[in-house]
Every structure is written in structure tokens, then in C-alpha cells.
Amino acid sequence: MGAAVLAGVGLGLSLIVAIGAQNAFVLRQGLRREHVAAVVAVCAVSDVVLILAGVAGTGAVLERVPWLVTVVRVAGALFLAGYAVLAARRALRPTALAAEAGGARASRGAVLGTALALTWLNPHVYLDTVLLLGSVAGTHGADRWWFAVGACAASLLWFTGLGYGARALRPVFARPAAWRVLDGVIAVVMAALAASLLLGAA
Known part of the structure; x- marks a missing residue:
């Protein structure tokens, strides 16, 4: 049981910690202190739903309908x-930014709609969280749900830490130039x- 939980935490973190659209959005909202709790909840709950779906076997269904992923x-x-x-x-338009709020x-x-879109319109979510994580969970046999518990815990911890931990960077983003750099990185x-x-769809 313990090994399955730890394996779930490890794989869960490895799949979500990388810089991506969802993480960039959560970071930006955390820096702005704008609807942070709601954004964290949407991302974490969505991840939990997808993890449980993968462990329950939804990944096998997606493999049979590849056009849906496309x-x-x-x-x-x-x-x-x-x-x-x-x-x-x-x-490119720094005058559109307020120095303190960004x-x-x-x-x-609008914020929740963006969070939902960045989560559910991301095909990597289905390929990684549902297919990959679900497949690995299956290798743990009867302990696969403990593996799911670990993966879900990793998501909850990560999004909470990212959303609220971003506040530590607030002094850096007190300058409009820092927001320009952040938005430039997000755009890229x-x-x-x-x-x-x-x-990939071609």
C-alpha cells in the first residue's frame, strides 16, 4: 500500500510539475492574487477526476476512439x-498593466472559464493523466487505488503550493517590466x- 501511494505521488508530480499552459496560468493568478482559491480548486479537482477516470479504465476507451483525442x-x-x-x-503594451495588480x-x-479550458482542452491531460497514469496504476493490481490516492495528493499539493506560493514572488513583480517578461514567457x-x-494532429 505505502509503495503504491509513493509511486503515485512520484509519477503524479513528474507529470504536472513541468512548465505548461495550466501551470503558467495558475502562477499568474497567484501573483495577481486573483480568484486563487477558485483556480486551484478547478485545476486540482479536474486532475483528481481525470486520475480516477484513468485508474477506472477510461484510458482503454480513449485508445479505441483515437479521433476524439485528435x-x-x-x-x-x-x-x-x-x-x-x-x-x-x-x-508588448506595458501601459495596459497596472504596476501593482498586473x-x-x-x-x-472569465478566470474559471480559462482554467477549465486550459485543463480540459489539453490533450496531454488525456494522454498523460488518463492513459499513462491509468496504465501504470494497473501494474499495481489491487493497490491501484492507493496509487491513485498518491497521484491525487500530488496534484492537490502542487496546485495549492503553486497558487499560494507565488505570493513570495510578489516583490519581484512590483515592477511592470517583470510582468512584461512573465507575459512574454507565457506567450512563447x-x-x-x-x-x-x-x-501532432497532422
Whole structure:
């Protein structure tokens, strides 16, 4: 049991810690102190649902309908490309940023909609969290649900730490130039991910 939990924590962290669209968004919201609890909850709960679905066998279903993953891949690429344009626009127009808040405060609905889209329109979520993690969980036999517990715990800890830990960087982002750099990096990451998704769908 203990080994399965630790294995779940290790694989779970290895799949979500890498810089990606979702993590970049959570970091930005944490720095802005804008709807952080709601964003963390959406990302963590979504991850838990996907992990449990993978362990329950949804990955096998996705393998039988590969066109569904392609549809999600294209939709996710288009969304990421649009988000990259918005981030690039913020980076190139510093006058659109407020020195302290990093821009005008967005509504809760808009922020949660973006968090949901960045999570559920990301095909890597289905390939990694559902297919890969679900497959590895199956190797633990009767302990696969303990493996799932570990993976779920890793997601909860990571998103909570990222969202609220970002506050430690607030002094750095007291300057508009820092926000320009952050948004520039986010734009590049989003554009690169969009391109890789489109190339993968071709």
C-alpha cells in the first residue's frame, strides 16, 4: 500500500510539475492574487477526476476512439494560440498593466472559464493523466487505488503550493517590466504548445 501511494505521488508530480499552459496560468493568478482559491480548486479537482477516470479504465476507451483525442488536440491548439496572442499583447503594451495588480481584474467567471479550458482542452491531460497514469496504476493490481490516492495528493499539493506560493514572488513583480517578461514567457510557451499540438494532429 505505502509503495503504491509513493509511486503515485512520484509519477503524479513528474507529470504536472513541468512548465505548461495550466501551470503558467495558475502562477499568474497567484501573483495577481486573483480568484486563487477558485483556480486551484478547478485545476486540482479536474486532475483528481481525470486520475480516477484513468485508474477506472477510461484510458482503454480513449485508445479505441483515437479521433476524439485528435479533436481535443485541435481545439486545444486553437485555444492556446488565442491565449498566446493575448499574453503577447500584454507584454508588448506595458501601459495596459497596472504596476501593482498586473492588469485589470478579471471576473471570476472569465478566470474559471480559462482554467477549465486550459485543463480540459489539453490533450496531454488525456494522454498523460488518463492513459499513462491509468496504465501504470494497473501494474499495481489491487493497490491501484492507493496509487491513485498518491497521484491525487500530488496534484492537490502542487496546485495549492503553486497558487499560494507565488505570493513570495510578489516583490519581484512590483515592477511592470517583470510582468512584461512573465507575459512574454507565457506567450512563447502557449504558442509552442499550440504548434506542437497542431503538428501532432497532422
